[in-house]
Structure formats: C-alpha cells, structure tokens
Amino acid sequence: MRKREIGGLLSVLVTATALVGCAGVGGIGEPAPTEEVPVISQEANKVVAEAVIEPARRSELRFSAGGTIVEVMVEEGDAVAEGDLLVRFDAMDTALRVQEAELALAHAEAQLAQAKAEPRSEEIAVAETALEVARAVVSQTLAQRDELLVGGTDVDIAAARAQVAAAQVEQVRAEIQHDQTMECFNVKLPDGSKRKICPALGRYEEQARAALHAATDGLTAAETALEATEGEAWARLRDAEAAVESAVARQEIAQARLDLVSGGSRREDVSAAEARVAQAEASLTAIRAALEDLEIRAPFDGIIARVNVDVGDTAAPGMVVVIVATLDELQVCTTDLTELDVARVSEGQRAMVTVDALPDSQLAGVVVKIGEQALSAQGDVTYPVTIDLDRDTPGLRWGMTAVVEIGVDEDSANEGTARQHGLSEEG
Numbered sequence: 001m002r003k004r005e006i007g008g009l010l011s012v013l014v015t016a017t018a019l020v021g022c023a024g025v026g027g028i029g030e031p032a033p034t035e036e037v038p039v040i041s042q043e044a045n046k047v048v049a050e051a052v053i054e055p056a057r058r059s060e061l062r063f064s065a066g067g068t069i070v071e072v073m074v075e076e077g078d079a080v081a082e083g084d085l086l087v088r089f090d091a092m093d094t095a096l097r098v099q100e101a102e103l104a105l106a107h108a109e110a111q112l113a114q115a116k117a118e119p120r121s122e123e124i125a126v127a128e129t130a131l132e133v134a135r136a137v138v139s140q141t142l143a144q145r146d147e148l149l150v151g152g153t154d155v156d157i158a159a160a161r162a163q164v165a166a167a168q169v170e171q172v173r174a175e176i177q178h179d180q181t182m183e184c185f186n187v188k189l190p191d192g193s194k195r196k197i198c199p200a201l202g203r204y205e206e207q208a209r210a211a212l213h214a215a216t217d218g219l220t221a222a223e224t225a226l227e228a229t230e231g232e233a234w235a236r237l238r239d240a241e242a243a244v245e246s247a248v249a250r251q252e253i254a255q256a257r258l259d260l261v262s263g264g265s266r267r268e269d270v271s272a273a274e275a276r277v278a279q280a281e282a283s284l285t286a287i288r289a290a291l292e293d294l295e296i297r298a299p300f301d302g303i304i305a306r307v308n309v310d311v312g313d314t315a316a317p318g319m320v321v322v323i324v325a326t327l328d329e330l331q332v333c334t335t336d337l338t339e340l341d342v343a344r345v346s347e348g349q350r351a352m353v354t355v356d357a358l359p360d361s362q363l364a365g366v367v368v369k370i371g372e373q374a375l376s377a378q379g380d381v382t383y384p385v386t387i388d389l390d391r392d393t394p395g396l397r398w399g400m401t402a403v404v405e406i407g408v409d410e411d412s413a414n415e416g417t418a419r420q421h422g423l424s425e426e427g
Contacts, residue, residue, distance in 0.1 A: 049334045049385075049406075051336070053401075054333045055305075057329070058326070059324050060320045061322045061323070067089035067090060067315060069309045070089060079301075079302075087309065087321050107249070108279070114261075124258070130254045145241060156229050160229040167222040170219070175212055185198075296321055300326075302324045325398065331387060332402060339382075346370070350364065350365075352364060352365075353387065353389065358396065364389070365389040367387055387404060
C-alpha cells in the first residue's frame with residue numbers, strides 16, 4: 001500500500017531488490033539489499049530522495065566456456081586501458097590448432113594459385129629451385145631429429161639411467177651394512193648364564209646409518225636428474241619433430257607451386273580449389289575465435305574493481321571473473337522517485353548530494369538521465385534518475401549511500417502538488 005501525506009511530505013517504501021537504475025544498487029558484483037528504503041521527502045521547490053554512488057560504467061566479465069586459469073595480469077585497483085589483457089585460459093592446444101589451420105589455408109591457397117596459373121619457363125625454373133631448397137631443409141631437419149634419437153637423446157638418458165642403477169646398488173649395499181650393525185647375539189658366560197650383546201651398536205651403527213642416508217640421498221638425486229634429462233630430451237625431440245613438420249609443409253607448398261607453373265588450368269580445378277580455400281578460411285576463423293574466447297580483455301578504460309580468480313583456479317562457464325568499472329567517474333543514482341515526483345524533474349536540473357559517509361561535504365551535480373521505464377516494487381511505481389557530479393571528491397566510493405535534493409521550478413512544483421492533492425482526495 002502507498003502512504004501519502006498532504007502538505008509537502010510524501011513517503012514511499014520500495015524494496016531494494018527492485019532498484020535497478022544506473023548500474024544497479026548494491027555492492028560490487030552482489031545483489032541489492034532486500035530491506036526497504038524510503039524516499040525522505042518532497043517539498044514545494046525540491047525533491048529529496050535516497051541514492052547510491054555508482055560508477056558511470058561497469059562490466060562483469062565472464063568466459064563463455066570453462067577452463068583452467070593460467071595467467072592473471074591485474075589486481076584490484078589497477079588502471080587498465082581498453083583492450084588490455086586481464087585473464088587468460090590455457091591456450092596451448094588452441095594455438096597449435098591455429099598454426100595447423102594457417103598451414104592448411106596456405107596449402108589451399110597454393111593449390112588455388114596452381115589451378116589458375118599458366119606455365120612459364122622462368123617460373124618453372126624458380127619453382128624447381130625452391131623445391132630443391134625445401135627438400136634440402138627437410139633432409140637437414142630429419143637428420144637433426146635422427147641425431148637426437150640415436151646420438152644425443154638416447155645417450156643422455158642411458159647415462160642418467162646408469163647413474164640411477166649405480167645409486168640403487170650403493171643404497172642397497174649401505175642398507176645391508178646398516179642392518180648388519182643392528183645384529184645382536186646371545187653369549188654364554190663362564191658362570192653358565194647367557195647375555196645378549198650387540199657389538200656394532202654405537203659408533204659403527206651411526207657410521208653405517210649416515211652412509212645409508214647419504215646413499216638414499218644420492219639415489220634421489222640420480223632419479224631427479226634422470227627425470228630432468230628425459231624431460232629435456234623429449235622437449236628437444238618435440239621441437240625437432242615440429243621443425244620437420246614445418247619443413248615438410250613448406251616442401252609441399254613448393255611442390256604445389258612447381259605443379260602449378262608446370263600445368264595449365266581447368267575450370268573444375270579452379271572451382272574445387274576455391275572451395276578448399278573457403279573451407280580453410282572458415283576453419284581458421286572459427287579456431288581464431290575460439291582462441292579469443294580464452295582471453296578476457298578490458299572492454300573500456302577503467303579500474304579493476306574485483307578479481308575473483310587466481311592462477312590455477314578452474315572457472316565455470318558464465319562465472320564472473322573480473323569486474324571493471326570507471327571508479328574515477330562516479331555518479332549518483334536513485335530509484336526512489338515516484339511517478340508524481342518524476343514529473344517535476346527534468347534533465348539539466350541542478351541537484352545537491354550529501355553522502356552519508358561524508359556528511360561535511362555537499363556535492364553539486366546535474367540530472368543527466370531519467371529512466372524511460374518505470375520500476376515496480378510492493379505496488380509502488382518509481383523511476384531511476386542519474387546525476388553527474390560537478391567534480392571529483394576524495395573518499396567517495398562505489399556503493400556509498402547518499403541523500404539527493406533536486407531543485408524544481410515553481411510551475412513544476414505547483415503541478416506536482418496539485419496532482420498529489422488530487423490523488424489524496426480520490427483516496
């Protein structure tokens with residue numbers, strides 16, 4: 001139910017969950033509070049309402065798909081420019097797919113060029129030379145890879161494994177020696193009694209135990225060295241394999257170029273080659289789009305208001321990862337103006353703002369936007385209004401509550417008062 005008082009005071013209660021004017025009322029990335037907040041009062045020459053400080057622009061950034069965070073470039077409070085990289089998923093597999101798609105497109109384009117071109121002796125000679133060079137590069141990269149397989153990689157790994165085997169033998173020997181120092185014997189004394197003695201306990205056992213620890217540490221070090229050697233060797237081998245694949249691809253392009261300049265063109269060959277190029281371009285575009293989806297970049301110049309992930313976290317699809325806002329450009333937002341009040345307000349009217357947390361500072365501003373669509377809460381109809389402040393104010397923060405007084409001219413005030421009286425009499 002609405003409560004109205006004739007004589008200059010109008011009080012309206014709305015639930016804060018309906019306050020969606022400006023960027024939305026509430027904390028950063030959180031829903032608005034559910035308690036009721038009243039409009040303070042309306043006087044003949046001004047409208048007074050409760051308000052909240054909001055950034056002029058904000059954006060909650062999400063990944064469309066889930067994944068593991070591998071890089072977080074920003075912290076809360078950092079200033080960013082439009083296009084800056086903020087957060088990135090693991091993109092290695094997708095980046096490799098982009099390279100493969102680029103090679104496929106290059107190959108398709110070479111085939112299309114071959115289908116269209118007419119042979120010339122000079123071009124044939126150049127193409128043959130390019131093919132010979134490409135073949136030489138393939139041979140060189142294959143030789144380098146084979147050298148790693150039979151010369152460098154296997155030898156290094158074998159040496160590291162031999163070190164592990166030697167360390168294992170030494171560890172077993174030290175363990176046996178230590179076990180021997182722990183042996184005890186029952187000795188028969190001259191008086192006929194028996195006594196248990198452990199002759200090696202003490203200094204000899206301590207020496208054996210130290211030797212066992214040293215052997216165990218040596219085995220651990222040898223195993224670690226073997227793992228590192230194997231990892232480094234396989235990394236070198238992968239690089240060599242990639243070089244071979246690249247060289248083979250270039251050789252295929254050179255062969256396609258030679259075939260192109262050596263033969264004539266046919267309509268059906270050209271059409272088929274154009275179709276392959278179109279398909280390769282579409283595939284590359286799709287994979288590049290997927291690569292872009294693995295990054296979050298700043299949509300505008302602003303300040304990082306919140307970072308919800310760390311490196312290594314798994315982000316679910318649609319999860320808010322980063323919030324960017326223009327915290328250096330704050331506005332005053334209110335959703336407390338009723339349909340009677342909003343009729344008295346227009347863009348360009350001056351306003352005075354008192355922030356609850358800064359009671360000694362009165363901030364001047366101007367109405368810059370009045371919502372076109374009404375909000376409804378507990379039967380009350382209200383409109384959102386945005387006010388730009390004339391100057392920056394130290395200490396002003398997103399989410400602070402305030403009281404705003406909007407000055408209205410006498411005609412608007414009289415019209416609003418008359419409408420309030422009319423509605424009260426109808427009630």
